[in-house]
Amino acid sequence: MxxxxxxxxxxxxACRQALKALKIDYELIDVDFGKGEHMTKEYEELNPQKEIPVLVDDDLTMGESNAILQYLGDKYDTAGKLYPKDPKSRAIVNHRLCFNLALYYRNISEYVMAPIFFDYQRTPLGLKKMKMGLDIFETYLKRDNSTYAAGNDLTIADFPLVTATMCLEAIDFKLGPWPRVEKWYNNFKTKYPDLWEIAAGGMREISHFEKNPPDLSHMDHPIHPVRK
Ligand SMILES: N[C@@H](CCC(=O)N[C@@H](CS)C(=O)NCC(=O)O)C(=O)O
Incomplete structure (x- = not known):
């Protein structure tokens, strides 16, 4: 794999956390975003969306981290701990994955990440949308009185929500107004230090780029405006 x-x-x-949590042997292939390695013809064959990550397992090649997390859970989590088999518990996990993809990380990515790498500004509307995502996540954690993103056990839903939230810490954005989110995030760090360390490596890089924006002026990006 x-x-x-x-x-x-x-x-x-998030995919690396799942691979580690499930103790799967795999080859990690580092794609250099700054060099535009995800925009080559070869990479496009792996993922026509030209996005990272991509999982290759024999004849299966696919992007979309949620689909990767679900596949890893289905294939390797035979006990159904990280990806429950009970339909209702599983539905909550799937819901949180969708929530993260469609709203929570989407808004964090637009507000935090895009202006670091590309020629975008952080706007009051972007901040409002990001806070809305935090408010909603706070509501889910409070409503279900849950320790983890989808109940009282760690699941694959925690991984992308943790790595999304890590972007906030990378820019020193405080979680104080969202105490349940803050508690859930800190609990993950304490309980799963090995998995947290995977996110922490990314956080250190984002934090560095926040202070020293990378020079991507050589990049001919099909969508994003590049800072010149
Ligand atoms: N929905 C995709 C999103 C993946 C994604 O946004 N990857 C970023 C890097 S973190 C990317 O490849 N961006 C390509 C680009 O901006 O050119 C997933 O969850 O796998």
Whole structure:
């Protein structure tokens, strides 16, 4: 099994956490975002979306970190601990994965990440949307009185939500107004230091780039405006 991964990419880091939690042997292939390695013809064959991560397992090649997490859970978590088999528990895990992809990380990515790498500004609307995501996550944790993202046990849903939240810490954005989110995030760090360390490596890089924005002026990006 191979994972094409970018060292500071939350979706990649979430997949690495799942691979580690499930004790899966795999080859980690580092994709250099700054060099545009994900925009080559060869990479496009692996992932027409030109996004990182990509998982290759024999004849299966696919991107989209949620699908990767679900596949790893289905194939390797035979006991159904990280990816429960009970339909209702599983539905909550799937819900949190969708929530992260469609709203929580999406808004964090637009507010925190895009302006670091590309020529975007952090706007009051972007901040409002990001805080809305935090408010909603706070509500889920409070409503279910849960220690983890999808109940009282660690699941694959915690990984992308932790790596998304890590982006906030990277820019020193405080979680104080969202005490349940803060508690859940700190609890993950304490209980799973090995898994946290995977996210922490990415956080250190993002934190560095926040203070020293990378020079991507050589990049001919099809969508994002590059800082010149
Ligand atoms: N929905 C995708 C998103 C992956 C994603 O956004 N990856 C970023 C790196 S963190 C990327 O490859 N961006 C390509 C680009 O901006 O050119 C997933 O969850 O796997």
């Amino acid at each position: 191979k994972l094409y991964s970018v060292s500071d990419g939350p979706p990649s880091l």
